[in-house]
Amino acid sequence: MARVRLENITKRYGDVVAVDDVSLEIEDGEFVTFVGPSGCGKSTTMETVAGLTRPSEGRVYIGDDEVTDLAPKDRGVAMVFQNIALFPHMDVFENISFGLRLRTYDDEEINRRVEGAADIVQLEGMLDRMPDELSGGQRQRVAIARAIVRNPDVFLMDEPLANLDAKLRVHMRTELQRLHRELGTTVIYVTHDQAEAMTMSDRIAVLDEGGLQQIAPPLTCYNEPANLFVAGFIGSPSMNFADAKLVAGGVETDHFVVELDHRNVPGASVGDAVTLGVRPEDVHLATGAESIAHPTDAIGARTDVLEPMGDEIFVYLVLGDGDARSMEEDPATASDQLLMSVTPETELREEQSVEVVLDRSNVHLFDATTGEALVHGITDLDSSGREPGTTSTEADS
Structure with missing residues (x-):
């Protein structure tokens, strides 16, 4: 587990400013959600934490270490994407263990980690199934288990429930809250769905046009919005x-x-x-x-x-x-x-x-x-x- 600190992060694509001077600190074990409309910069901000995008200006810290120039694999983070992206020719066990096998862990350690992750996300008895034999929620659990086995310091989740139907999204929200409680790992979650942000988060970071508008507990953003944008965006x-x-x-x-x-x-x-x-x-x-x-x-x-x-x-x-x-x-x-x-x-x-x-x-x-x-x-x-x-x-x- 680790805290995450962003210092004056700016990301430009030519004349377009995708992220504009964002500074924030996420505590060890905290669940923080980046929320805002499409194009507000929330995914780009997460990608700077992951190392998938290098900021034009600013620094990224995970724990006590600056990781701005480190490769994603060296940052101690694991990502869960909107596109679940399971390998269709591999069974559940192979999908979950793929990253461990790339890092040449021994079979005993791989088995221990996969079985532990499968137990956490309730995939017991499904490790020999193929992805096309699973429901949407089960496939999403496989993707989460694939991240868990890495024992990351930080989980990064980019709209992981967006492709699920409404009933399953509600169910998976509770599953993710339970998972966070059990693991106690720092989680950064990206969504445009304010219901997800309000119900799951310790704090929410509201972004608009690349700028951080407010970061506070959900009810603070609802009852004491910092500005007109937050007041209009939070609440339905x-x-x-x-x-x-x-x-x-x-x-x-x-x-x-x-x-x-x-x-x-x-x-x-x-x-x-x-x-x-x-x-x-x-x-x-x-x-x-x-x-x-x-x-x-x-x-x-x-x-x-x-x-x-x-x-x-x-x-x-x-x-x-x-x-x-x-x-x-x-x-x-x-x-x-x-x-x-x-x-x-x-x-x-x-x-x-x-x-x-x-x-x-x-x-x-x-x-x-x-x-x-x-x-x-x-x-x-x-x-x-x-x-x-x-x-x-x-x-x-």
Whole structure:
């Protein structure tokens, strides 16, 4: 096992910057996932750790050793790829042991390692089978066992579940978590699937356009996103965003005002443009919202589209007198719309007038220019010195 450290890693392909000055440290035995959209640089970053790609600038350390110029075979890493790439003419035993035989281990050591790896990934009794006799999940286990037998310091997994069906992906997620718990080896995992990243990782590293946007535990990225990109990428469905302006009494959008003391928004002043963000589960019908400790004033809206999902219903709301936008545009990103999540028992119909409130404790503010987070949660007093939503009479009594 070993920790991994990247120092100012940059990779250029001509004028294209695939990885842009990425620095991070992964602790010994930690499971860290690189997540982001296609082309964000997550696989290229992993390949610099593996030695498959040499960075244009920066250094790579595994343990206490700099490995920037070392060949992949000398780095103490093992990779599992999206393409399982088993040898079709070899049985499971031969596939798992192939790398060991290349390194001329003796038969006794090969047998011991293969049997141990097969036991870990639950392939007992299958070592004499051919790859075409295995299911997709079993073939993926063979590829993982092939990596285990090397006793690597670091496992590198590049979208290993992408080619599996949805049900099998969920099952293999739990298998990989169990494997990590048993082996305790450092794991770097690459995926574009945020469900994999959120459920499996000790920390996730969110990348976009080659740059590291945030590295933190999954729930920190969800509840306290560092910027607009992380807020919009982490979470399904996406966070609602609305263009807004900081005013003396709070944050003003085209359709509602969220009260707060503007002096408690660091780095912003009255008149500054900001972006307000709130997740669908933090939008509530005004009726029955008594359990919300810090609600906003009621906001008038009209239901547009209802999407029953089984355990919840997604409700697309149009604010004010606006019209529903084209379905080609994400309603959650439009300032005149909100996406709300309600329980299956909620009785709503399309084209119904409703009033909703936002849970201020989970409202986020971002700098409209830089996208950097300013505030997570608005539960302070307004500029008059009283809790927003109370009258001066109530405050004095």
